Amino acid sequence: MATFRVLRSICTPTHYQVCRFHLSAARQEAVVISGRKLARQIRGEARRDVEEWVSAGNRRPHLSVVLVGENPASHSYVLNKTRAAADVGISSETILKPSTIFEEELLELIHKLNNDNNVDGLLVQLPLPEHIDERIICNAVAPGKDVDGFHVVNVGKMCLDQNSMLPATPWGVWEIIKRTGIPTLGKNVVVAGRSKNVGMPIAMLLHTDGRHERPGGDATVTISHRYTPKEQLRQHTKIADIVVAAAGIPNLITADMIKEGAAVIDVGINRVQDPVTGKPKLVGDVDFEGVRQKASYITPVPGGVGPMTVAMLMKNTIIAAKNLLVEPERLHMVAS
DSSP states (O other): OHHHHHHHHHTOOOSSOOOOOOOSSOOOOOEEOOHHHHHHHHHHHHHHHHHHHHHTTOOOOEEEEEEESOOHHHHHHHHHHHHHHHHHTOEEEEEEEOTTOOHHHHHHHHHHHHTOTTOOEEEEOSOOOTTSOHHHHHHHSOGGGBTTOOSHHHHHHHHTTOOOOOOHHHHHHHHHHHHHTOOOTTOEEEEEOOOTTTHHHHHHHHHSOTTSSSOOOOOEEEEEOTTSOHHHHHHHHTTOSEEEEOSOOTTOBOGGGSOTTOEEEEOOOEEEEOTTTOSEEEEOSBOHHHHTTTOSEEOOSSSSHHHHHHHHHHHHHHHHHHHHHHOGGGGGOOOO
């Protein structure tokens, strides 16, 4: 037991080095990846980028967030984003609009912000009220200011392995995998969930060519969705080296579905009632306590992918500021 403790103490992974020992007597639990710790590192990088940018005589990057309605979760997410912006030195504003706003009014506001030279990054917090078409709104944001990475131009460039604004959550997942040292080249990956803002982009980043303009992970990726039978999903996850759970289904991925030593990234955010306290709590799509006994790496919920999403949004805002200075015509690239 003393020998095991010594091995465990020297086997703590860094971002660039992963040490593994094959122990027959006992198996170490999965390394719990701290998204908060990685996000702090990335925000530190962003802070230095902003300081250098401003020191060179450039205007401080500015992020505008449009928040429609009174959804408590949306208000919480936006508050986290504006706090992160302040932390890295990005100025920001939150523009509040009632849930009764007409789609045409929202489009007019977006058009105004698109053409405001003082606005570098622009996002409209989702979800929107049912009477507003989210796709129309996402495509109305100028691609050069689209820090969410949802505009069809940015999605298309991502799918073609070209440099573009990457959606913040998928980019956060990609950074977790890279910075933790989890190998992807030739590995089997299952992405549970096919949403256009999360599941699909994650699959694109992981499977595309690592030699292209926007390097991918060169993995073999399987995508499941709501119509994939559970037993069929299990067949895929049991041979997967990496499982990314992004379906929005609590405890979708359980220990019996994971092969020994797999890396598990939990993107799910589900509010459920705690059976002990009766109070609401956040859980992911993965049975954390069970899966951590078999996996090599696992992200927690909360504290995993969530902080990374906000950190990557800050990176996108800085990229937008730099791109718009070099290519001012992109200010006016709005969908017809």
